[in-house]
Amino acid sequence: GESVGLHLPTLSVQEGDNSIINCAYSNSASDYFIWYKQESGKGPQFIIDIRSNMDKRQGQRVTVLLNKTVKHLSLQIAATQPGDSAVYFCAENDFRGNRDDKIIFGKGTRLHILP
Amino acid sequence: SQTIHQWPATLVQPVGSPLSLECTVEGTSNPNLYWYRQAAGRGLQLLFYSVGIGQISSEVPQNLSASRPQDRQFILSSKKLLLSDSGFYLCAWSQDLEQYFGPGTRLTVT
Numbered sequence: 001g002e003s004v005g006l007h008l009p010t011l012s013v014q015e016g017d018n019s020i021i022n023c024a025y026s027n028s029a030s031d032y033f034i035w036y037k038q039e040s041g042k043g044p045q046f047i048i049d050i051r052s053n054m055d056k057r058q059g060q061r062v063t064v065l066l067n068k069t070v071k072h073l074s075l076q077i078a079a080t081q082p083g084d085s086a087v088y089f090c091a092e093n094d095f096r097g098n099r100d101d102k103i104i105f106g107k108g109t110r111l112h113i114l115p
Numbered sequence: 116s117q118t119i120h121q122w123p124a125t126l127v128q129p130v131g132s133p134l135s136l137e138c139t140v141e142g143t144s145n146p147n148l149y150w151y152r153q154a155a156g157r158g159l160q161l162l163f164y165s166v167g168i169g170q171i172s173s174e175v176p177q178n179l180s181a182s183r184p185q186d187r188q189f190i191l192s193s194k195k196l197l198l199s200d201s202g203f204y205l206c207a208w209s210q211d212l213e214q215y216f217g218p219g220t221r222l223t224v225t
Binding site for chain 1: 157158159161164205207209212213214215216217218219221
C-alpha cells in the first residue's frame with residue numbers, strides 16, 4: 001500500500017493568499033521527497049524536491065518543509081494564483097542506490113482557488 | 116533536452132478487446148521506465164517498471180502486461196480489456212531520482 005498520505009483531499013484558498021499542502025509519510029528510510037503538480041487531463045509535473053539532509057528548500061513561489069521527526073512534508077505556495085489550481089502529490093523515494101528505486105506517491109490534494 | 120511521448124491521447128475500447136499503449140523517450144539513454152494508472156480523482160498506482168531492455172517488473176497482479184523492445188520504448192498491453200481497466204495511464208522515465216511524466220492516455224472501456 002501507499003506509505004505517503006495526505007491530511008486533506010481538497011483545499012480551498014483565496015486568490016492571493018498562501019497555500020499550505022501537507023503530507024505524511026511512514027517510511028523513515030525515505031531520503032528523497034518530491035512534490036508534483038497535476039493539472040486536469042495532464043501528467044504530473046515536477047515542482048520541487050528535497051533530500052532528507054535538509055529541512056527546507058525554496059523555489060519560485062514555493063517552499064518545501066521537511067520534518068523528519070514527525071515524518072511530515074509540506075508544500076507552501078506563496079500568493080496563490082488561479083493557475084495554481086491542480087492536484088498536488090507528494091512522493092517519496094526509498095533510495096537504495098540502485099536502479100530498483102521506486103517512487104511512492106500519495107493520494108493527492110486538490111487545490112481550489114477562490115476568486 | 117529530453118521529451119516523453121505517449122499515444123494515443125484518448126482511447127475508447129470495448130470489453131474483451133486488446134490494448135496497446137506506447138511510450139517513447141527522446142534525448143536520454145538507458146532510462147528507467149514506468150507505467151502508472153490513475154483512476155478518476157485518485158492517486159497514481161505503479162503498474163510496471165523497467166530498468167533495461169527486456170527487463171520488466173510488475174507491481175500488482177492484473178490484466179495488463181508490459182514490454183520494452185527498445186531502450187527508449189515502453190509498451191503497455193492487454194489481450195482482453197476489462198471494465199476496470201478504464202483510467203488514465205501515465206508513462207514516466209527517470210535516470211536518477213526524479214521521474215518525468217508523459218502526457219497520459221485516457222482509456223475508457225465500454
